[in-house]
Amino acid sequence: MVNxxxxxxxxxTNLQALIDAVETGKIHGRIVLVAASKPGVFALERARKHGIPSCVARxxxxxxxxxxEQALLAQLDAVGADLVVLAGYLSILGRAVTDAYKGRMINVHPSLIPSFCGPGYYGLRVHEAALAYGxxxxxxxxxxxxxxxxxxxxILQKAVEVRQGDTAEALQQRVMRQAEWEILPRAVALFCDGRLEWTDDGKVIIKEQGEQE
Incomplete structure (x- = not known):
């Protein structure tokens, strides 16, 4: 069982999509920790409702x-985390953390990378930039x-139509509902099932069911 x-x-909301996928058996793993970057966020309440241990790492x-970063790593080590998922996590993590979980940490970003990504592109800013570009x-x-x-x-991408008259808020909601909440649980499920493989040039391929070692 993957922790x-x-x-x-x-x-x-992305956390809830993961919780739902675990509880319905779509993800063959268990959520052992929810760590928030600040206190009082509703994600912590979601964890509480589902009996998931949580902490604040501010x-x-x-x-x-x-x-x-050392304190965060200690929290992750304490629960035996095999996979770390950044689900709307807005803090930038340094090399100590990213190196420790190389190949075992994934993030969901609300654009089709390489468009509208990198430093400064988070939250509504991503959708504002997409609309401004047209x-x-x-x-x-x-x-x-x-x-x-x-x-x-x-690992995975999914396209979402931009509609005439969209606001950044409306586009954000559509991207979450039509893309993020679908592909994040799917990517976690693929990881837990051992179906993600690296190519020699550093890209990720998805193995067919039954191919995993």
């Missing part, structure tokens, strides 16, 4: 980024996390 830790910063509570299609991406913001190997 999954989920890092959150807000309401936890960068401001530590003297420097290195101390924060793209007709946007979407979401699930990717492995490395030391480059939104730069890790892509």
């Amino acid at each position: 999954i830790a989920v890092l959150v910063s807000g309401g936890g 960068r401001a509570d530590y003297a420097d980024p290195a101390a924060f 793209v007709k299609v946007t979407g979401a991406t699930v990717h492995f996390v490395n030391e480059v913001t939104d730069g890790g190997a892509i």
